[in-house]
Amino acid sequence: xxxxxxxxxxxxxxxxxxxxxxxxxxxxxxxxxxxxxxxxxxxxxxxxxxxxxxxxxxxxxxxxxxxxxxxxxxxxxxxxxxxxxxxxxxxxxxxxxxxxxxxxxxxxxx
Amino acid sequence: xxxxxxxxxxxxxxxxxxxxxxxxxxxxxxxxxxxxxxxxxxxxxxxxxxxxxxxxxxxxxxxxxxxxxxxxxxxxxxxxxxxxxxxxxxxxxxxxxxxxxxxxxxxxxxxxxxxxx
Numbered sequence: 001x002x003x004x005x006x007x008x009x010x011x012x013x014x015x016x017x018x019x020x021x022x023x024x025x026x027x028x029x030x031x032x033x034x035x036x037x038x039x040x041x042x043x044x045x046x047x048x049x050x051x052x053x054x055x056x057x058x059x060x061x062x063x064x065x066x067x068x069x070x071x072x073x074x075x076x077x078x079x080x081x082x083x084x085x086x087x088x089x090x091x092x093x094x095x096x097x098x099x100x101x102x103x104x105x106x107x108x109x110x
Numbered sequence: 111x112x113x114x115x116x117x118x119x120x121x122x123x124x125x126x127x128x129x130x131x132x133x134x135x136x137x138x139x140x141x142x143x144x145x146x147x148x149x150x151x152x153x154x155x156x157x158x159x160x161x162x163x164x165x166x167x168x169x170x171x172x173x174x175x176x177x178x179x180x181x182x183x184x185x186x187x188x189x190x191x192x193x194x195x196x197x198x199x200x201x202x203x204x205x206x207x208x209x210x211x212x213x214x215x216x217x218x219x220x221x222x223x224x225x226x227x
Contacts (some may be wrong), residue, residue, distance in 0.1 A: 091216075
C-alpha cells in the first residue's frame, strides 16, 4: 500500500482558499486518492475522492496531476469550523485497508 | 451517504472488566468492517479487519484474545475489550464497507472513547 506524505500543520484565515498537497510516490495503477476530515473525538468524515485530473463536489476540489504522484485538496472560502485534521489516503479498489499518515492539522483563524 | 452507528460513544470502566463496543451499518450490508484505535493527537491505527461470517484478521501487535471481534451478521460487528487495563484507554473507531452504488465506499462510526480506571 502506498504511504502518503503531507504537511503536519497549516494555518489560514476565514474566507481564504486552502490547498493541502499530499505526495504518494508509490501509488499503483488501480489505486485512487481519498481525503478525510476528522474533528477531535469523532470518526473521520469523507471529503472527496478521485483517480486523476480534477474532481469537485459541494465542499472541495481535488487536483491530481497526470503522474498521480501527488494530489491537492482545495477548500474554498474556509471558515472557523473547517479547523480539523485532514488525511490523504491511497485506497486500493479491492479492499479498504488504509494506511493513515499523521494528517494535516488545519487551523483557521478569524 | 450510508450510515454507520457506533455505541457507546463513551464508556468508563474499572480495570479488569470487559467492554463491548457495537458497530452497525444502518442502511447497507457491511461485508467488511474495520476496527481502529486512536491515541490523542495521533493517527488512526488499524487493529483488525473482519469479513462477515469469518474470523477477524488482526494486525501485527494486536492481541486477538484481548480484543475480541465478532462480525456475525451483515449489519453488526462488535469489539470486546477483555480484562481492560488503563493502557487500553483510547478512542476506538469502526468503519464499514459493502456493496454500494455511491462514490463513497467506506463509512465510519462516530467513535467510542474508552477510559479504564
